[in-house]
Amino acid sequence: MRRIVVVGASLGGLRAAEQLRAAGHTGELVVVGDEPHPPYNRPPLSKEVLAAEVSLDRVAFRMRASVADTDWRLGTAATEADLTARVVRLADGTEMSYDGLVIATGLRPRRLDAPGSGPSRHVVRTLDDAAALRACLEPGVRVAVVGAGFIGCEVAATARTLGADVTMVAPENEPMLRPLGAEFGAELRRRHQQQRGVRFLLGRTVACFTGNGLELSDGTMVHADVVVEAVGSVPCVEWLEGNGLDLSDGVLCDGALRVEGRPDVVAVGDVARFPNLRYDDVPRRVEHWSMPTDTAKHAARSLLGENGRPFMPLPSFWSDQYDMRLQSFGAPALGGGDIRFLEGDLSEEAVLGYHRDGRLVGVVMLGRGGSMSRYRKLLLDETRVPAS
Numbered sequence: 001m002r003r004i005v006v007v008g009a010s011l012g013g014l015r016a017a018e019q020l021r022a023a024g025h026t027g028e029l030v031v032v033g034d035e036p037h038p039p040y041n042r043p044p045l046s047k048e049v050l051a052a053e054v055s056l057d058r059v060a061f062r063m064r065a066s067v068a069d070t071d072w073r074l075g076t077a078a079t080e081a082d083l084t085a086r087v088v089r090l091a092d093g094t095e096m097s098y099d100g101l102v103i104a105t106g107l108r109p110r111r112l113d114a115p116g117s118g119p120s121r122h123v124v125r126t127l128d129d130a131a132a133l134r135a136c137l138e139p140g141v142r143v144a145v146v147g148a149g150f151i152g153c154e155v156a157a158t159a160r161t162l163g164a165d166v167t168m169v170a171p172e173n174e175p176m177l178r179p180l181g182a183e184f185g186a187e188l189r190r191r192h193q194q195q196r197g198v199r200f201l202l203g204r205t206v207a208c209f210t211g212n213g214l215e216l217s218d219g220t221m222v223h224a225d226v227v228v229e230a231v232g233s234v235p236c237v238e239w240l241e242g243n244g245l246d247l248s249d250g251v252l253c254d255g256a257l258r259v260e261g262r263p264d265v266v267a268v269g270d271v272a273r274f275p276n277l278r279y280d281d282v283p284r285r286v287e288h289w290s291m292p293t294d295t296a297k298h299a300a301r302s303l304l305g306e307n308g309r310p311f312m313p314l315p316s317f318w319s320d321q322y323d324m325r326l327q328s329f330g331a332p333a334l335g336g337g338d339i340r341f342l343e344g345d346l347s348e349e350a351v352l353g354y355h356r357d358g359r360l361v362g363v364v365m366l367g368r369g370g371s372m373s374r375y376r377k378l379l380l381d382e383t384r385v386p387a388s
């Protein structure tokens, strides 16, 4: 291929560029990104970067020699693509033709759709978001975190550690309910609430913003100086509209990460929706840090026409909250109806197994890092797909 264009300059875009070179692409390589920064690591944004000022150098990914000749077009968004003419248009007016296209545009935070205005509203997705929120976090400041998924819980933990007065609001009855289940979620809440003093207002949504905080669906008033919206994410796919793709939840791909009907286009990272035969043939997106690297490796080979094998990753995920480390392998959310203790006790350290149709599909560990490789191997064995 003469020129491959990668749109999205974060972990997925960087890994795609590296893997294209590793798989033998010697032609031109262009990476387009709307953020002004070179690719950097997002997990520290809700942890170390929120807790203290951290320079870009500390979170930027190392640039390998293999991508030194890449043409980085940073600070400019792709606004449109014509996948038949094989052209991408950028916000600065540039039109760029390609022979191969990699979609790596990830997600942006969903925003609360509630009327009114009041306290300072924040999200945490970019380095600039984290810097803006950090500037507000000081002892005694009243922070309402809306959303009790992993980003909401991590932000609450960091803000509380800095001495902020933190209230969490969420429609679910426990934090991290979907990936962990009710019992694990309850233990997480206990640790945030009883050990660290976070206030929980669960089973409620935000009705409106008021001059000094939030009003919730049951009439409760939450006084807050700062509101953090951690209510999920939306795939960045608007620039692909008009090409007849299924963009209903990210970009629909086949089992080799090729965009359906377009052999010269692949997708990687958080934005890619693909079937994983390790579980079933339902296409899903996976928002884990391991995924950009795994997808990039496979998608690069698919784009260069060298892949016959379906993509069957074992997703993995971690979350750090205070001194707790949660570690997950596989797809626990698929096994939420049958959760069994494999080891330990939730009040200290534990390993839980998530089963579907009696088969282990996911493991979540609270501490117990030493058992990690054993459970990873167990899951790989349990979800192995027989060669046909």
Ligand SMILES: Cc1cc2nc3c(=O)[nH]c(=O)nc-3n(C[C@H](O)[C@H](O)[C@H](O)COP(=O)(O)OP(=O)(O)OC[C@H]3O[C@@H](n4cnc5c(N)ncnc54)[C@H](O)[C@@H]3O)c2cc1C
Pocket (backbone or CB within 6 Å): 007, 008, 009, 010, 011, 012, 013, 032, 033, 034, 035, 041, 042, 043, 044, 045, 046, 076, 077, 078, 079, 104, 105, 106, 107, 108, 124, 125, 126, 151, 236, 239, 268, 269, 270, 271, 287, 288, 289, 290, 291, 292, 316, 317, 318, 319, 320
């Ligand atoms: C605060 C935070 C904490 C996290 N912590 C963890 C953790 O502890 N453990 C874990 O496993 N995972 C964690 N994750 C998830 C992990 O960081 C993501 O899975 C990973 O960043 C996905 O990489 P990506 O390249 O696919 O997408 P992204 O990182 O979203 O990158 C997409 C890039 O494309 C750009 N873009 C979007 N639209 C356009 C356009 N039209 N033109 C040009 N550029 C565009 C975006 O601005 C962005 O720079 C965390 C994520 C966040 C936000």
